[in-house]
Amino acid sequence: MFTGxxxxxxxxxxxxxxxxxxxxxxxxxxLRLDDVxxxxxxxxxxxxxxxxQLTGDGFAADVSNETLRCTTLGDFKSGTRVNLExxxxxxxxxxxxxxxxxxxxxxxxxxCEIEGKSHxxxxxxxxxxxxxxxxxxxxxxxxxxxxxxxxxxxxxxINIIPHTQEMTVSGTYEPGQRVNLEVDLIARYLExxxxxxxxxxxxxxxxxxxxxxxxxxD
Numbered sequence: 001m002f003t004g005x006x007x008x009x010x011x012x013x014x015x016x017x018x019x020x021x022x023x024x025x026x027x028x029x030x031l032r033l034d035d036v037x038x039x040x041x042x043x044x045x046x047x048x049x050x051x052x053q054l055t056g057d058g059f060a061a062d063v064s065n066e067t068l069r070c071t072t073l074g075d076f077k078s079g080t081r082v083n084l085e086x087x088x089x090x091x092x093x094x095x096x097x098x099x100x101x102x103x104x105x106x107x108x109x110x111x112c113e114i115e116g117k118s119h120x121x122x123x124x125x126x127x128x129x130x131x132x133x134x135x136x137x138x139x140x141x142x143x144x145x146x147x148x149x150x151x152x153x154x155x156x157x158i159n160i161i162p163h164t165q166e167m168t169v170s171g172t173y174e175p176g177q178r179v180n181l182e183v184d185l186i187a188r189y190l191e192x193x194x195x196x197x198x199x200x201x202x203x204x205x206x207x208x209x210x211x212x213x214x215x216x217x218d
Contacts, residue, residue, distance in 0.1 A: 002043045002085050004096030004138075004145025006168045007031055010044070012080040013058065015073075021065060024049070024076065027058040031084050041087040041101065045169070046143035046180040047071050048087075048101025071103045072142075072178045081169045083143040096145025097138040098185050105129050107141070109177040110155060118159045120149075121173065125181065130154050132183035132191075140182040144168050 008031035016023050026044065033054060036042070040051045042059065049061035068074035076082075088094075107123040114120075123141070125133065133139060133156050137148050144164065149157045165171035173179075 002099040002101050003088055004099045004140045006083040006085055006144055008084045010082050010084045012076045015076050022063040024063050025060040043085040043101045043143045045082045046140055047103050071180050083168050099140045103180045104183050105181050107179050107181045109173050109175050118161050120159050122157045124155050132187040138184050142179050
């Protein structure tokens with residue numbers, strides 16, 4: 001489990017094919033690894049990966065073909081900058097929102113404009129994800145917890161403040177940039193509960209109760 005508060009910007013050393021799958025090696029730079037052991041989880045630009053080797057100045061993780069298909073990790077090459085966050089501990093501050101590190105889809109930066117000291121970014125999103133994204137709700141972009149400003153059809157906008165630009169890879173985004181997206185986990189569970197296809201699991205009962213009190217879905 002993660003919070004979407006990026007701890008360090010790392011760098012890809014290599015993405016190598018090993019037999020039928022892949023090995024990703026990274027330099028972690030300022031991210032401390034003295035409390036990391038084999039088998040621990042680290043989010044790499046929003047994708048939860050398992051540490052299989054500690055290299056002294058970084059770590060290596062195995063990446064499946066499925067992960068390459070569903071995320072931007074297949075775009076990685078030597079020198080690519082990535083957001084890094086270690087899995088949270090029970091005693092950590094919850095600075096962002098609930099992030100699982102399971103990428104839901106890939107978005108693309110449509111436009112970027114300066115608003116004061118911030119950057120307004122507009123992203124396109126897959127049709128399958130648009131219903132989970134709400135204005136003033138949370139979204140995770142490349143492992144960074146951010147607040148949605150506006151949603152229109154299959155696009156949404158966010159604002160990146162100077163601190164976030166400096167501490168994450170978002171400061172280097174240009175139109176056409178592909179990004180990993182993870183929608184708010186709560187939205188997915190609410191959809192499951194309210195679905196009329198799951199009457200036997202209580203979903204229909206909850207939906208009916210809400211309708212009785214004046215809440216209806218379009």
